[in-house]
Amino acid sequence: MQDFTLDDLRRVMRASVGVDDSVELESDIADTEFTDLGYDSLALLEIVAKIDKEYGTAIPEDAVQDLTTPGKLAEYVRGRLPGAVAS
Amino acid sequence: MTAVVTGLGVMAPNGTDTEAYWAATLDCKSGIDRIERFDPSSYPVTLAGEVSGFDPADHVPSRLLVETSTMSHLALAAGQMAIEDAGVVPAELPEYEMGVVTANATGGVEFGQRELQNLWSGSPSDVGAYMSIAWFFAATTGQLSIRHKLRGQCGVVVSEQAGGLDAIGQGRRLLRGGHRMVMVGGTESAMSPAGLVAQLPGHLSRRDDPARAYLPFAADACGYVPGEGGAILIVEDARRAAERGAAHRYGEIAGYAATFDPAPGRGRPPTLRVAMERALADAGVAPADVDVVFADAYGVPHLDRAEAEAISAVFGPHRVPVTAPKSMTGRLYAGAGALDVVAALLSIRDGVVPPTANVTEPAPDYDIDLVVERPRPAPVSTALVLARGHGGFNSALVVRAAQD
Structure with missing residues (x-):
């Protein structure tokens, strides 16, 4: 079954919006706010669009504002993957 | 200030x-x-x-x-x-x-x-x-x-x-x-x-x-x-x-003016000359004090003529060196005026007027002293930079050596 891990998210972030020079993306970022990692709301929209395209998740825009950390986003994406059991 | x-x-x-x-x-x-x-x-x-x-x-x-x-x-x-x-x-x-x-x-x-x-x-x-x-x-x-x-x-x-x-x-x-x-x-x-x-x-x-x-x-x-x-x-x-002890003072922004041309067909002349005169007045500089003019230099005959005539009207025929280093960059639109101001400030610093490339002489009926082919050493303390924007914009800016 398809999965979406924090590493998958890291890969999408690198490929789509880049990484701030002061940020170590490989560190434990699961509970760090996106804004503290240098990603504003526009960057988050871009990241989500790329996830949607690759994974077919169709994340509604309204949901994005609550997904404030990589951990929350990855978990949300996992719940929307085709074949995922609704939680 | x-x-x-x-x-x-x-x-x-x-x-x-x-x-x-x-x-x-x-x-x-x-x-x-x-x-x-x-x-x-x-x-x-x-x-x-x-x-x-x-x-x-x-x-x-x-x-x-x-x-x-x-x-x-x-x-x-x-x-x-x-x-x-x-x-x-x-x-x-x-x-x-x-x-x-x-x-x-x-x-x-x-x-x-x-x-x-x-x-x-x-x-x-x-x-x-x-x-x-x-x-x-x-x-x-x-x-x-x-x-x-x-x-x-x-x-x-x-x-x-x-x-x-x-x-x-x-x-x-x-x-x-x-x-x-x-x-x-x-x-x-x-x-x-x-x-x-x-x-x-x-x-x-x-x-x-x-x-x-x-x-x-x-x-x-x-x-x-x-x-x-x-x-x-x-x-x-x-x-x-x-x-703060700034290391460089390349020069002063001594004068500036902008004008807008009348609509075509109104029978009134373009206003580049007015922009030049107002920039000089703003700087408190007489035409004879200007050491070089960095031209807008459209490269289009009727627009070159208009600019040459305006320069000649303000300074007198062949009275001031005119140059267009943008002949080596192309027209940079909004980048052009800023780059020409840099060139003007470096002319002041180094005492040299950069050339207009690829032009051996201006058209014979333009009464301007165009600097061509090679740089011209000359003390430069005041420079006038011109720029025209499509649609009728004219701007003129005077830079001069920083005063103590």
Whole structure:
């Protein structure tokens, strides 16, 4: 079954919006706010669009504002993957 | 309040830093060549002044790179140079007393084209989120402001090729209003098929020989070559610059004026001459005090004639050296005035007037002393820079050696 891990998210972030020079993306970022990692709301929209395209998740825009950390986003994406059991 | 230029940053087709640009300019080395950014063979225009050898990733952090277009990459690179040249550390100064004013004429058109192609070949979801900001005229000003934490008054001037001078004039106005430092100038990049096609209704040269395509004031002038790049400058209140011990004082922004031409068919003359006279009056400078004129130099016969006549009317026939180093870069639109001001300031510094490339002599009925083929050593303490924007914009700016 398809999965979406924090590493998958890291890969999408690198490929789509880049990484701030002061940020170590490989560190434990699961509970760090996106804004503290240098990603504003526009960057988050871009990241989500790329996830949607690759994974077919169709994340509604309204949901994005609550997904404030990589951990929350990855978990949300996992719940929307085709074949995922609704939680 | 005296506005003094304390830092320079250049990204030009014939040099990707200030000294490289200046050395190439004095050496008559042109950056005009066949377009390499895309295949121009199916277009009527095949030449441009591209900033080759510029890798944005060398100058712009990856996070910022994806949010911005080439015009902003060039400005971010030039802005960093200007800040370092000035020795300004914005973090040590009151952030609301420093602003940014850039000029822009074409927008981030290559970015916009890419995203529109994504839309038309795919779907709305294929369009990147940064389409919402990257191509705007004001994007460069905003990114410079954010990057350097210059949080005072910021703005963008859109007056086609006159804009580079208008931005510097606006910067001086902000200094008068109490700002201590303003980052000013302009950069441009329209090096994509859509960017080029949008320029075709203008006066682009259709020649394909880089040495014969853009010949301002020549008898066989046939239009201009477009270019990309420009310059970013740091202007400061001279008193504040002295207080912080600024390393450079390239010169003063001594005078500035802008005019707008009457609508065509009204029977009234264009107003470039008025702009020149008002800039000189603003500087308190007589025509005889001016050592060189950096011309707008359209490269279009009737527009060259109008400019030559205006210069001749203000200064007298053959009374002041006139030059157009943009003959080596192409017309940079909003980048042009700022780059010409850099050239004027370096003329003051080095006592030399740069040449107009590829032109051996002006058309015989233009009464101007055009500096051609090689630089002309001459003491320069005051220079007049001219710029005209399509649609009727005229701007004139006087720089002079910094006074003690």
